[in-house]
Amino acid sequence: xxxxxxxxxxxxxxxxxxxxxxxxxxxxxxxxxxxxxxxxxxxxxxxxxxxxxxxxxxxxxxxxxxxxxxxxxxxxxxxxxxxxxxxxxxxxxxxxxxxxxxxxxxxxxxxxxxxxxxxxxxxxxxxxxxxxxxxxxxxxxxxxxxxxxx
Numbered sequence: 001x002x003x004x005x006x007x008x009x010x011x012x013x014x015x016x017x018x019x020x021x022x023x024x025x026x027x028x029x030x031x032x033x034x035x036x037x038x039x040x041x042x043x044x045x046x047x048x049x050x051x052x053x054x055x056x057x058x059x060x061x062x063x064x065x066x067x068x069x070x071x072x073x074x075x076x077x078x079x080x081x082x083x084x085x086x087x088x089x090x091x092x093x094x095x096x097x098x099x100x101x102x103x104x105x106x107x108x109x110x111x112x113x114x115x116x117x118x119x120x121x122x123x124x125x126x127x128x129x130x131x132x133x134x135x136x137x138x139x140x141x142x143x144x145x146x147x148x149x150x
Contacts, residue, residue, distance in 0.1 A: 022081060029090040046101065061103065080096035
């Protein structure tokens with residue numbers, strides 16, 4: 001295993017964990033601010049940048065060193081967190097996080113290929129299973145938010 005691989009895997013784990021936690025916070029903020037009807041917009045706001053900017057962000061992620069791209073992308077996600085702390089609309093803050101996540105994703109897979117090509121399948125499977133688990137948690141939170149809005 002190449003030097004730095006375990007650090008990258010740990011960074012990706014904590015980045016995914018932070019994304020999930022931020023989603024939960026955004027859901028709760030929407031519910032607390034009596035914007036439960038807007039909860040359905042949360043996932044599209046995150047995915048917006050994946051759809052619109054994926055071709056450009058993929059090329060951007062391949063140009064500079066991937067570690068720098070990942071750092072900058074996590075910086076954008078941090079700005080989204082700070083926006084939430086500053087009481088900016090949670091949907092807008094989550095959209096900024098989506099921009100960071102969309103920039104982070106291609107760099108994440110690219111750096112894994114550089115460090116240990118055989119591990120790409122493992123990381124991809126872990127990422128997908130994590131997203132399925134996160135989706136189940138979001139569905140549970142939506143059910144709670146929906147039952148609390150009556």
